[in-house]
Amino acid sequence: MNKDLNHLFEQARKSMESEMPLEEVQKLIHGQASPSLWTNQKIWIMSTSIIGILTIGILCWFNSNNTPTAIATTETSNESSLLVQQNKNTIQHSFALQEATADHIPLPILNLETKTPIPVTLAALETNPEANFIAKKATKLDSLGPKKNFTEYKLEIKKENSEQEIKKLKSELANYGIHMDVKILTYDTNNKIKRFKGKFKTDSLFCGSTMNDYEFDISGAFKSMEFIFRVADDKNLKYLKIQSENFEETIECYDDEVISSSQEARKISRLMQEEMANTQREMANAQQQMANAQQEIAKAQEEMALLRKEGYTKDKIKRFEVHGLVNWDKIEDDIEKAMENIEIELDDVNEDLMKTLDNLEVIILDKNFKEDMKVLQKDLAKMRLDIEREVIDQIKEPRLKEKASKITIHRSSDTRERTVEELKEEATAMEEAAKELRRSAKEKRKRAKQKAKNK
Amino acid sequence: MNHKQKQQYFLRLYEPNHSKLLRYCESILGDPVNAQDLVSETVLVAYEQLDKLKKEASFNYFLFGIARNLIRRLQRRKKFWGLFNTEQAENIVAPTSTALNDDVQLLYQALDQLPPAQKEALILFEISGYSIKEIAGIQNSSISSIKARLARGRQKLGKILSPKTTLAYE
Numbered sequence: 001m002n003k004d005l006n007h008l009f010e011q012a013r014k015s016m017e018s019e020m021p022l023e024e025v026q027k028l029i030h031g032q033a034s035p036s037l038w039t040n041q042k043i044w045i046m047s048t049s050i051i052g053i054l055t056i057g058i059l060c061w062f063n064s065n066n067t068p069t070a071i072a073t074t075e076t077s078n079e080s081s082l083l084v085q086q087n088k089n090t091i092q093h094s095f096a097l098q099e100a101t102a103d104h105i106p107l108p109i110l111n112l113e114t115k116t117p118i119p120v121t122l123a124a125l126e127t128n129p130e131a132n133f134i135a136k137k138a139t140k141l142d143s144l145g146p147k148k149n150f151t152e153y154k155l156e157i158k159k160e161n162s163e164q165e166i167k168k169l170k171s172e173l174a175n176y177g178i179h180m181d182v183k184i185l186t187y188d189t190n191n192k193i194k195r196f197k198g199k200f201k202t203d204s205l206f207c208g209s210t211m212n213d214y215e216f217d218i219s220g221a222f223k224s225m226e227f228i229f230r231v232a233d234d235k236n237l238k239y240l241k242i243q244s245e246n247f248e249e250t251i252e253c254y255d256d257e258v259i260s261s262s263q264e265a266r267k268i269s270r271l272m273q274e275e276m277a278n279t280q281r282e283m284a285n286a287q288q289q290m291a292n293a294q295q296e297i298a299k300a301q302e303e304m305a306l307l308r309k310e311g312y313t314k315d316k317i318k319r320f321e322v323h324g325l326v327n328w329d330k331i332e333d334d335i336e337k338a339m340e341n342i343e344i345e346l347d348d349v350n351e352d353l354m355k356t357l358d359n360l361e362v363i364i365l366d367k368n369f370k371e372d373m374k375v376l377q378k379d380l381a382k383m384r385l386d387i388e389r390e391v392i393d394q395i396k397e398p399r400l401k402e403k404a405s406k407i408t409i410h411r412s413s414d415t416r417e418r419t420v421e422e423l424k425e426e427a428t429a430m431e432e433a434a435k436e437l438r439r440s441a442k443e444k445r446k447r448a449k450q451k452a453k454n455k
Numbered sequence: 456m457n458h459k460q461k462q463q464y465f466l467r468l469y470e471p472n473h474s475k476l477l478r479y480c481e482s483i484l485g486d487p488v489n490a491q492d493l494v495s496e497t498v499l500v501a502y503e504q505l506d507k508l509k510k511e512a513s514f515n516y517f518l519f520g521i522a523r524n525l526i527r528r529l530q531r532r533k534k535f536w537g538l539f540n541t542e543q544a545e546n547i548v549a550p551t552s553t554a555l556n557d558d559v560q561l562l563y564q565a566l567d568q569l570p571p572a573q574k575e576a577l578i579l580f581e582i583s584g585y586s587i588k589e590i591a592g593i594q595n596s597s598i599s600s601i602k603a604r605l606a607r608g609r610q611k612l613g614k615i616l617s618p619k620t621t622l623a624y625e
Contacts (some may be wrong), residue, residue, distance in 0.1 A: 008562045009581040013478065015559050020491045021472050025498050029462050029469075446550060 011187065152239075169227055178229065198242075232291045268451075297379055304386060468514045475515075475583035476522060479494040482524055482578040485563045493529070497522040515585075519593040523575075562565050573608035576601055 170180050181199040230239035241250045476497065481490035500521050506516050566574050572594065579585045579593060591601045 005609060005616070006581075008558055008616070012482065012559045012582050013564055013584075020473075020477050020494060022470060024491075025469065025473060025495070026466060028495055028498055029466055275612055 152228065154226060156230050173229070293376060297376070297383065299385075300383060304383070304390065461505065462502075465505055468511060469498065469501070469518070472515050472518055474520060475579075475585060478582045478584075478619075479519070479578055480526070482563065482566065482582045483575070485567070489566040490528075493522065493525055496525055500525070503524060512517070513592070515589060519579075523593075540554045561616065562612075565612050568615055569608055569611055573604045577608040577612070580605055 166180075166182050170182070173180050225242065225244040228241040228243075229237070239250075242248070243250075473494075477490065477494050480493045480497075481487055484490050484493065497518065501518050504521070508514060566577065569577070576590055577596065579590045580587065585593070587598055587601050587605070591598045596602065
């Protein structure tokens with residue numbers, strides 16, 4: 001075997017002998033150029049930079065050994081201003097500068113933590129100051145992470161008066177949208193609670209969803225029991241802890257959930273704000289239109305007064321008609337527009353409409369506005385009647401009887417017919433508006449239900 | 456040291472090691488072309504870093520150290536090199552192999568199956584012709600361990616080659 005191997009190795013050696021002559025290597029080495037300019041430059045740069053650093057170091061060391069250079073004072077011949085001349089006699093303050101020496105004492109680390117809880121007085125405390133109900137504004141919390149503000153409430157229930165304490169806790173929690181239902185299951189001989197069962201429900205969001213039927217069951221004797229619940233700025237419950245000697249239950253929102261819920265809440269709030277802004281805009285428009293209509297009425301009233309004062313003339317009637325100082329159409333349009341933009345109270349609508357709109361909840365945006373509109377309509381009707389009466393009276397005068405009668409008859413008949421028609425139109429318009437409102441309200445309700453289901 | 460003086464000095468040191476280095480490289484890589492490239496690269500690196508050499512006597516360790524490092528680098532790179540191209544593979548013409556070349560190829564194949572340290576020790580000893588002491592210097596280990604490596608390597612090589620070698624010599 002060894003012989004075979006040796007033979008094989010010898011063969012391998014022989015096969016390689018004339019592969020690469022030494023001359024090739026020699027050529028390779030001779031072909032190597034002298035160190036390049038770059039390497040020379042590199043050496044120069046390195047050496048000069050080292051020399052520079054050394055000189056700077058030496059200079060610094062030399063300066064530190066010398067006496068510090070005095071601050072040079074040079075007198076400048078400034079022309080003294082009037083103000084300076086006036087205040088020449090004021091004493092000049094001189095400050096003696098002292099040489100500062102390093103004391104090598106480490107600077108103190110400032111602790112900016114403010115641990116002053118903000119006390120919040122609660123209803124329970126007012127009624128019974130003995131209750132251990134503490135509320136404080138916390139700035140940091142375990143899983144809620146930093147920079148999240150919330151209010152923490154603590155209530156300690158002692159076995160002596162546990163029933164009363166639980167009642168207080170229930171009432172206090174109800175103020176924050178948390179409904180607690182506690183059933184005492186067993187009593188011991190001294191009438192001290194041994195075991196009780198509870199349920200929590202919230203109206204407000206907990207971890208982005210409502211905390212429905214969260215149950216807890218505490219068994220065994222306890223001396224005291226502590227309820228801690230933390231409510232965020234948006235009054236949402238974020239943390240709830242129930243603890244006694246032999247029981248501890250904690251539920252809390254984690255960061256991600258808080259973030260997601262807050263994002264959702266932000267979206268919803270944004271939508272709500274947009275809707276609110278839209279409705280406000282609509283209200284403003286409606287109010288503007290109402291103001292316009294009132295202005296028109298005022299103008300008409302003024303004209304009426306003038307007519308009464310100066311007496312009726314043909315020219316004035318013409319002016320009245322041609323220039324359209326009292327523009328009925330415009331007034332009515334303005335009122336209609338105003339009516340279109342508001343939601344209607346069902347009581348205002350006639351009986352027929354009421355029947356069709358049964359089982360509807362229509363939101364009234366502004367009650368005063370509605371009343372104003374009613375007054376406006378009454379004023380309008382009165383004005384019309386006044387004008388008609390006025391015109392008829394004037395026509396009765398013999399001089400202008402023939403010509404004026406044509407106008408007044410037409411006018412009066414027109415206005416009467418118009419008022420009836422317009423009232424009908426108004427009623428139908430209101431009906432349509434109410435229908436639309438009903439539809440939109442239904443849609444909104446559906447959306448809200450879907451959202452709730454999705455959550 | 457002058458540039459020319461440096462060249463002469465290097466060549467003087469290198470000449471006795473040339474064939475050994477070439478054999479070593481070829482037997483490690485198993486390819487004469489790559490081996491020549493590796494030798495020239497080793498030479499260039501060694502020439503550039505000649506200033507770092509402290510003793511003339513340890514030149515061969517210095518040279519083989521560079522060669523080993525380059526081989527390692529090459530092998531590391533090989534792992535990440537290119538995709539297999541079937542067209543190129545088909546176009547490669549197989550070298551005309553004699554019976555001698557067949558045997559040498561078998562030897563190389565068997566050497567590849569050995570652990571790297573054993574393979575290197577065997578190549579340095581059997582093909583390059585270095586002494587055990589020199590190999591200990593190159594591999595940075597004791598003489599006894601080199602002896603053990605050589606013995607174990609030979610044993611394994613014998614086992615691997617036993618059926619094939621007999622066939623080759625028959």
